[in-house]
Amino acid sequence: MYCVGVDIGGMSVKIGVVDEKGNILKKDRVVTDVAGGPHKIITDIGNCIKSLVDINDRDFLGIGIGCPGAINSARGTVDRAFNLNWYHVALADELARIINTHIKVSNDANVAALGEAMYGAGRTYTDSIFLTLGTGVGGGIVLDGKLYEGNESKGAELGHMVLVVDGEPCSCGRKGCMEAYCSATALIRETKKAMTADKSSLMWKVAPTLDDVDGKTAFECSKQGDRAANEVVNYFVKYLGEGMLNFANIFRPQAIILGGGVCAQGDYLIYKLKDYCKDRNYGFADTPRFDILTARLGNDAGIIGAAGLIFADIK
Numbered sequence: 001m002y003c004v005g006v007d008i009g010g011m012s013v014k015i016g017v018v019d020e021k022g023n024i025l026k027k028d029r030v031v032t033d034v035a036g037g038p039h040k041i042i043t044d045i046g047n048c049i050k051s052l053v054d055i056n057d058r059d060f061l062g063i064g065i066g067c068p069g070a071i072n073s074a075r076g077t078v079d080r081a082f083n084l085n086w087y088h089v090a091l092a093d094e095l096a097r098i099i100n101t102h103i104k105v106s107n108d109a110n111v112a113a114l115g116e117a118m119y120g121a122g123r124t125y126t127d128s129i130f131l132t133l134g135t136g137v138g139g140g141i142v143l144d145g146k147l148y149e150g151n152e153s154k155g156a157e158l159g160h161m162v163l164v165v166d167g168e169p170c171s172c173g174r175k176g177c178m179e180a181y182c183s184a185t186a187l188i189r190e191t192k193k194a195m196t197a198d199k200s201s202l203m204w205k206v207a208p209t210l211d212d213v214d215g216k217t218a219f220e221c222s223k224q225g226d227r228a229a230n231e232v233v234n235y236f237v238k239y240l241g242e243g244m245l246n247f248a249n250i251f252r253p254q255a256i257i258l259g260g261g262v263c264a265q266g267d268y269l270i271y272k273l274k275d276y277c278k279d280r281n282y283g284f285a286d287t288p289r290f291d292i293l294t295a296r297l298g299n300d301a302g303i304i305g306a307a308g309l310i311f312a313d314i315k
Helices: 034-052 091-098 108-119 184-197 217-222 227-251 261-265 267-279 298-314
Strands: 002-008 012-019 024-031 060-067 070-072 077-081 086-089 103-107 128-133 137-143 146-148 255-259 291-294
Touching: 002 034, 002 108, 002 298, 012 034, 012 298, 024 034, 024 298, 034 091, 060 091, 060 108, 060 298, 070 103, 077 091, 091 103, 103 108, 103 298, 108 128, 108 137, 108 146, 108 255, 108 298, 128 227, 128 261, 146 298, 184 217, 184 227, 184 261, 217 227, 227 255, 227 267, 255 261, 261 267, 267 291
Parallel strands: 002 060, 060 103, 128 255, 255 291
Antiparallel strands: 002 012, 012 024, 070 077, 077 086, 128 137, 137 146
């Protein structure tokens, strides 16, 4: 048995045929033609799927879709997706007019969380939290083996838990959100501040101008013992660790899985986070431990997780 996973992004839509073990059998992509409007994009998706699978094959189970924005999964609608310029788009219904099959839609971060839980780093756990550390901070929650989406499927906005009241401004319009402290954007901001304050920092050799700074700059120099870089990394670990401890205290997951570009630091980041959380007893003594892991599915998490919506739905 197999289904199709669709990962809608701002630049392209990745589409894959996925079997029940989470293997991608074949895949393709289409350009996200934002200027053409939702109908054009949905039509392109439908045509691409038809080129990949025999939609009349009885082993074909349906189509799962991960889409950015505010999604109502029960209705299969995209209520708001700023980067697509979509408002109240009946995604599932429109695609069903092209391909009459079982279709499920969820937020892209939720879908990635489900993919990691079913087929990736979280596959041996029933309860996991997934955090993506990129330009922003996204995430998803899987409890008792099921994706938790909340009221109107608009929950699990993990990046917008406030860590500092009236703190750093966030892209959402609030202040002090986790995203404002734990994203790659925040890491770059703090790196630039530290470099400006310390002209002798090794970071200036790695990034000769502030425009050259990226999410790796502080970490690479911290590994070499640079004081200013260490301060940036410790700042990042502190806020990310506190956010993780909050999620641990609320949900008691068995694992927290980290994805996104920052996680290319691998064990160097993970060990620091483990030490930070261990030293603080997960909020209070004698509470269950949680594992801290890096995601395994990489850029395929969206496709595999979207397919997982269908496989999870038929269990």
